[in-house]
Amino acid sequence: MSLNPKRTIAELKQLRALTADENGAQRVAWTDTWLSARDWFATKVKELPVEEHFDAAGNSWVTLKGASEKSLLIGGHLDSVPNGGWLDGALDELAGLEVLRRIATEFQGKPPVTVRLVDWADEEGARFGRSLLGSSAFAGTHSIEADRGRTDRDGVKMEDALRRCGVEIENFPDAEKEQKNAAAYLELHIEQGPVLERMGLPLGVVLGTKGVERHNITFHGQEAHSGSTPMNARRDALAAAAKLALEIRTIAKKHGDAVCTMGSVKTFPGIVTAVVGRCEVTLDQRDLNASVLAQMHREAKEASERFAAEEGCTVNWSRLWNIEPVPFHPHLLNLCERAVRETSGSSHRMPSGPLHDAAEVARAGIPTVMMFVQSLKGISHNKIEDTKEEHLEMSVVALDRLASKTMEWIQQQN
Numbered sequence: 258m259s260l261n262p263k264r265t266i267a268e269l270k271q272l273r274a275l276t277a278d279e280n281g282a283q284r285v286a287w288t289d290t291w292l293s294a295r296d297w298f299a300t301k302v303k304e305l306p307v308e309e310h311f312d313a314a315g316n317s318w319v320t321l322k323g324a325s326e327k328s329l330l331i332g333g334h335l336d337s338v339p340n341g342g343w344l345d346g347a348l349d350e351l352a353g354l355e356v357l358r359r360i361a362t363e364f365q366g367k368p369p370v371t372v373r374l375v376d377w378a379d380e381e382g383a384r385f386g387r388s389l390l391g392s393s394a395f396a397g398t399h400s401i402e403a404d405r406g407r408t409d410r411d412g413v414k415m416e417d418a419l420r421r422c423g424v425e426i427e428n429f430p431d432a433e434k435e436q437k438n439a440a441a442y443l444e445l446h447i448e449q450g451p452v453l454e455r456m457g458l459p460l461g462v463v464l465g466t467k468g469v470e471r472h473n474i475t476f477h478g479q480e481a482h483s484g485s486t487p488m489n490a491r492r493d494a495l496a497a498a499a500k501l502a503l504e505i506r507t508i509a510k511k512h513g514d515a516v517c518t519m520g521s522v523k524t525f526p527g528i529v530t531a532v533v534g535r536c537e538v539t540l541d542q543r544d545l546n547a548s549v550l551a552q553m554h555r556e557a558k559e560a561s562e563r564f565a566a567e568e569g570c571t572v573n574w575s576r577l578w579n580i581e582p583v584p585f586h587p588h589l590l591n592l593c594e595r596a597v598r599e600t601s602g603s604s605h606r607m608p609s610g611p612l613h614d615a616a617e618v619a620r621a622g623i624p625t626v627m628m629f630v631q632s633l634k635g636i637s638h639n640k641i642e643d644t645k646e647e648h649l650e651m652s653v654v655a656l657d658r659l660a661s662k663t664m665e666w667i668q669q670q671n
């Protein structure tokens with residue numbers, strides 16, 4: 258049984274038929290539909306000479322034991338956002354399954370190194386607002402205290418929803434045991450952006466995941482009557498915020514792949530007859546380089562203070578969340594580039610704006626790399642998410658090549 262990328266596409270369609278409705282994929286973690294997707298996946302794995310178990314965080318591990326205990330990990334996630342697409346997470350997992358089948362056949366069930374396929378639990382964080390849940394437990398970066406109190410929209414507590422699926426949040430740290438003997442981690446994913454399509458390339462090499470600085474910024478001015486307050490006597494908090502909304506584009510443009518987004522603006526009192534006395538905005542800044550990220554943060558802060566002063570306002574910043582950039586492994590980047598070139602003729606190195614489980618694995622110190630396959634129109638987390646089937650087939654072939662090269666690299670280290 259050699260590699261059969263067409264089977265991966267057929268299985269993606271089976272999974273879609275099983276877990277999507279007219280609005281898209283409904284495999285939200287810790288729901289019955291997600292569990293049925295995992296049951297379906299287990300039937301696929303049964304044909305293989307592997308050991309299967311769930312770890313303490315609900316991650317599913319399928320292990321093909323090799324001559325060496327040193328392990329090549331390949332990962333994905335079967336969970337989706339509500340009304341999601343057919344490829345995000347599922348392609349990674351089903352392509353990984355196809356690669357595992359090829360390896361099991363080629364080496365008659367005993368490859369030179371151990372190969373493990375992981376289905377991470379709750380990558381999307383769609384229900385409880387905590388993404389990369391299972392992989393962060395694996396990496397040891399998870400905080401039980403921070404997550405215990407989370408609830409979903411219906412008031413269901415996260416720890417109760419997990420318990421229903423046989424997972425106790427108290428036991429999460431035990432998932433770190435799965436790090437044992439891990440020598441490398443590979444993840445294939447749809448790009449979820451427009452870069453590869455614009456370049457006319459099917460596949461790309463992911464340099465790492467961008468770091469994120471996420472802040473609430475509040476401008477304070479003076480509420481005043483819109484009729485009686487002369488223009489030169491106003492302290493308009495929205496005017497200061499609006500200047501910043503435009504300035505962040507200039508700040509981002511100075512740094513190649515950096516992005517800055519003001520995603521939310523609230524005005525108070527927020528009525529048609531009053532100058533805005535208070536304006537609350539959010540800022541999300543991302544880059545792969547930590548010093549660029551720090552510089553963009555400083556520049557945005559200085560600009561906000563300048564604009565506040567110009568408008569007779571004051572400004573306060575409070576950090577909502579941040580994460581360091583996670584660069585991937587230099588040698589695995591080279592192997593990934595070779596696999597992509599051999600498959601599609603050319604390659605492009607690019608950072609990932611979205612976070613992925615691969616970032617958590619890399620944070621655990623395990624050599625990691627990701628490969629992207631082109632997304633049509635750059636759209637994901639939506640039922641229209643799509644990739645050409647010829648590109649999906651190429652992505653399975655390229656992941657398989659990367660797996661072979663990585664296994665050789667692991668063997669050389671012994």
Ligand SMILES: [Zn+2]
Nearest residue numbers: 345346380446
């Ligand atoms: Zn994903």
